[in-house]
Amino acid sequence: MPDLVAPVRFALLGCGRFGWRHLEVLQRLPGVEVVVVADIDESRARATADRFGIPAYTTDFREAAAWPGVDAVDVCLPTYLHRDAVTTAAESGHHVFCEKPLALRVEDAVEAVAACEQAGVKLQVGFCRRFDNGWLAAAEVIREGRLGRPVVWRHATGTSGAPQSWFFDRDGGGGPFVDATIHWYDFGRFVFGEVDSVRASTSIMRPGRTAPDTGIVSVRFVSGDELHLMWSWGLPPKVRVDELHEVLGPEGALIMRPRPEPGVDPIRVAGDGVKVFDSVPHANGVDPGNLGYLWLLGRDAAQPVIYQRNDMVEDELASFVQAVRRDQDPPVGGAEAVAALRVATAVLEAGETGQAVSLRTLPALTRRAAR
Incomplete structure (x- = not known):
């Protein structure tokens, strides 16, 4: 064509x-x-x-x-x-x-x-996680009700953070609770709908910064689902801790963890001594050399949720080029960007005041069509 x-x-x-x-x-x-x-x-x-x-x-x-x-x-x-x-x-x-x-x-x-x-x-904003097949697989599991509802989506990480000093300036990059976790705010709206309120406890771990680099954030959605983040960009250079990335629900848990590197023990224990094997059989139609998967832990068994790995940045830029060529609306536009930024600025306010901030007035939600 x-x-x-x-x-x-x-x-x-x-x-x-x-x-x-x-x-x-x-x-x-x-x-x-x-x-x-x-x-x-x-x-x-x-x-x-x-x-x-x-x-x-x-x-x-x-x-x-x-x-x-x-x-x-x-x-x-x-x-x-x-x-x-x-x-x-x-x-x-x-x-x-x-x-x-x-x-x-x-x-x-x-x-x-x-x-x-x-x-x-046309305006498209770089929320690349909207194009991440792993995150999209998790969204599908949640929407299908396989974990039950409401769910708690939680993520914890600690690193030295971004490479340039402007990221840590309140008037430059806003720190991790604006620059980085905005992906979680946007994807949370994509999956759960509108935000009800946010709470936060934030601090500056390393001197010379004007934006908080460490903290705990809780986002509650109108649906009753919750997002909990424990983040730090305050560690010394080259120091980072293991990440936790899971979705918990009344019917089970979804482990959003990367495929282990060669040499890593592929067996771990989940729940009541249930062994989880980080290896999956070949799936018809899926290239095993480009295979990704999440672990779905149910009442009686653990099973992989298989997806095809992709380059989310390439897919998002390709979607923008297609929107320009075909005179279509971009899949993630200005309304989503403003809404996610409202959550981010509310998180900063909550961290400063120690008070919950209501966000029931966010603009209408738009969603990317299923792929």
Whole structure:
């Protein structure tokens, strides 16, 4: 079909680690061309253009966002620059893919969305977990009622956090409870519906930071389901702890854990001494070399939930390119981005005040169609 290969010309803003990740993906997509990159560091912009064979570069992200002949702009800049980048691109008539969060303040996110709507351009925000086949498999298990309802989705992790200092600044990246856990807030709305309220206890573990880097967050949904996060970006460099990622319900539990690395003991004990084997038989139609699975622990047995592993970043960018080519609404747009940011800012408020924050006024939920 001709619309599947119609050319889409991109400007990419931000040549950091994730900008390179996006460039690698965009150059794999048929009919996609990146014509200019931007970074405040001229040597990095030049090196990126050389590395990926891109014809032009600039140190001014606004210049790239308004670049003549561009169809779309991919924003991989620090969060505090997102609003300006999105509005500049929209005012230039360019469609926009913007990494999450859309902004640090809800008012700025609303302004960015309005700019895209007024210009008649598409806006997609980088909630890549909406395209993660493992998370989507978990969502299906929950929606089918195999765990019963309500459920408690819990995740705990501890690391040194993001590589640049701006991530830890309240006015730069917002810290992990804005920059990172916003994926959980968005996916929680995707699965459970609207948020009722949030509670949080947050702190700054490492000095010199202005955003909380450590804390406990509880999100309660109108459905009665709950999300509990225990997160820290406050550990020393190269130090991290084992992750906990599970969904608990009255009929069982779902273990959302990665496939073990070679040499790791594949047997562990769950519940009342039930042995769980981290190996699964070949499933018809599933490439065993690209096999992923979750563990569903029921009353009497443990069984794998098999899914095909995928590159969620590639799939989300491909969905944006398709939306541009076919003049369709992107699967994760401005309304979802604003709603998730409202949860994130409520978490910061709850952490500061020690009081629950109500969120019953979030905008209407939209969901990505089943794949």
